[in-house]
Amino acid sequence: MRRAALRLCALSKGLFPAxxxxxxxxxxxxxxxxxxxxxxxxxxxxxxxxxxxxxxHVRAMEERKLLHSFLAKSQEGLPPRRMxxxxxxxxxxxxxxxxxxxxxxxxxxxxxxxxxxxxxxxxGVLICYMHTKNHATKMSPLSIVTALVDxxxxxxxxxxxxxxxxxxxxxxxxxxxxxxxxxQMFQLHGDEFCPVLDATFVxxxxxxxxxxxxxxxxxxxxxxxxxxxxxxxxxNKGRRIALSSTSxxxxxxxxxxxxxxxxxxxxxxxxxxxxxxxxxxxxGAVWMETTKLKSLEVCxxxxxxxxxxxxxxxxxxxxxxxxxxxxxxxxxxRPFVVAVDDIMFQKPVDVGSLLFLSSQVCFTQNNYIQVRVxxxxxxxxSKEHTTTNVFHFTFMSEKDVPLVFPxxxxxxxxxxxxxxxxxxxxxxxxxxxDCLADP
Numbered sequence: 001m002r003r004a005a006l007r008l009c010a011l012s013k014g015l016f017p018a019x020x021x022x023x024x025x026x027x028x029x030x031x032x033x034x035x036x037x038x039x040x041x042x043x044x045x046x047x048x049x050x051x052x053x054x055x056x057h058v059r060a061m062e063e064r065k066l067l068h069s070f071l072a073k074s075q076e077g078l079p080p081r082r083m084x085x086x087x088x089x090x091x092x093x094x095x096x097x098x099x100x101x102x103x104x105x106x107x108x109x110x111x112x113x114x115x116x117x118x119x120x121x122x123x124g125v126l127i128c129y130m131h132t133k134n135h136a137t138k139m140s141p142l143s144i145v146t147a148l149v150d151x152x153x154x155x156x157x158x159x160x161x162x163x164x165x166x167x168x169x170x171x172x173x174x175x176x177x178x179x180x181x182x183x184q185m186f187q188l189h190g191d192e193f194c195p196v197l198d199a200t201f202v203x204x205x206x207x208x209x210x211x212x213x214x215x216x217x218x219x220x221x222x223x224x225x226x227x228x229x230x231x232x233x234x235x236n237k238g239r240r241i242a243l244s245s246t247s248x249x250x251x252x253x254x255x256x257x258x259x260x261x262x263x264x265x266x267x268x269x270x271x272x273x274x275x276x277x278x279x280x281x282x283x284g285a286v287w288m289e290t291t292k293l294k295s296l297e298v299c300x301x302x303x304x305x306x307x308x309x310x311x312x313x314x315x316x317x318x319x320x321x322x323x324x325x326x327x328x329x330x331x332x333x334r335p336f337v338v339a340v341d342d343i344m345f346q347k348p349v350d351v352g353s354l355l356f357l358s359s360q361v362c363f364t365q366n367n368y369i370q371v372r373v374x375x376x377x378x379x380x381x382s383k384e385h386t387t388t389n390v391f392h393f394t395f396m397s398e399k400d401v402p403l404v405f406p407x408x409x410x411x412x413x414x415x416x417x418x419x420x421x422x423x424x425x426x427x428x429x430x431x432x433x434d435c436l437a438d439p
């Protein structure tokens with residue numbers, strides 16, 4: 001832990017170049033000073049003062065309440081920070097540490113993307129703590145949690161379990177109590193780290209015992225490129241607000257969407273009966289309702305985060321693995337993740353909860369499969385279920401997949417929502433079959 005803290009101190013003093021392109025060009029794979037992936041969580045525990053033993057978690061959280069006096073009364077009372085103040089590079093040495101590789105390995109000898117989601121979640125939180133570092137106290141008075149995974153896009157580079165992986169990232173936009181974090185992942189090819197994925201997370205700051213919002217340091221762009229990143233963060237915020245206002249849970253589908261659903265409905269009517277009640281599938285199509293898979297997890301203390309709630313990365317991994325299995329079962333071939341979109345953390349998951357995951361194919365096009373995973377929890381003593389997350393994953397199959405058809409109005413809304421998320425991809429990408437990640 002002490003070694004991790006010393007590296008964090010070095011980073012906060014700007015000893016690493018900011019590299020606004022998030023590390024471009026040749027890199028030295030033997031470069032010293034990078035965080036080891038296992039140090040990320042250790043450092044987070046040190047920053048927060050979290051206990052490594054479950055039996056001590058109540059005392060540790062009570063001690064955090066004493067940090068309330070260090071919270072800023074307004075954002076104006078906090079010193080502004082630069083993007084390079086939060087910049088960090090983290091090494092995942094799959095090539096040089098075989099025992100670590102086992103944790104990330106699939107049976108197809110590829111990298112488990114669910115584990116990558118866990119690492120991105122932890123890294124995003126650490127980046128925000130670097131931005132909000134308070135030199136007056138050893139422990140941070142802030143509780144920083146993941147609010148939203150805005151977007152994760154895969155690039156055209158391989159994910160091999162035999163080569164080292166490097167993560168990098170920094171805060172790219174700041175509001176009053178929220179921060180946008182840009183992260184990239186690279187994999188070593190020869191003597192160069194090549195891009196693998198881009199990720200955008202949104203984090204929120206809470207007070208010491210995670211009860212209410214807290215102010216964060218303002219961000220000062222220092223170059224035209226940084227100003228563009230900050231402007232994009234503002235646009236992303238506006239886009240999220242606009243999408244929320246047009247959600248199918250709030251407003252009716254557009255005229256074009258209504259036409260799409262009506263045409264799909266007409267194509268399933270049985271011409272022999274001329275009845276709205278008699279439905280038949282077009283050749284090679286399947287009903288959406290037959291694509292579902294479900295799972296149940298008991299949330300043990302082992303999977304808790306530094307605030308003694310269930311780790312958000314664990315929830316993402318479990319949802320992704322169920323979504324991957326759904327796409328695999330549906331497409332009858334190995335699917336590859338192309339994009340992760342719009343994961344909203346609506347409610348924290350307490351240790352001891354029952355976590356119910358339900359996955360469904362909600363849209364298909366050619367060899368693309370859009371999967372929606374719904375997450376809800378219930379206590380061991382209560383039958384009441386509460387939604388915590390909705391996950392959206394875009395997969396690409398090795399071959400073309402059947403069309404899915406909604407049978408009910410509810411399925412029709414899920415279909416349109418899946419179509420919207422699929423259309424939100426930067427562009428439908430064509431990725432080599434040997435370059436993507438399994439669960």
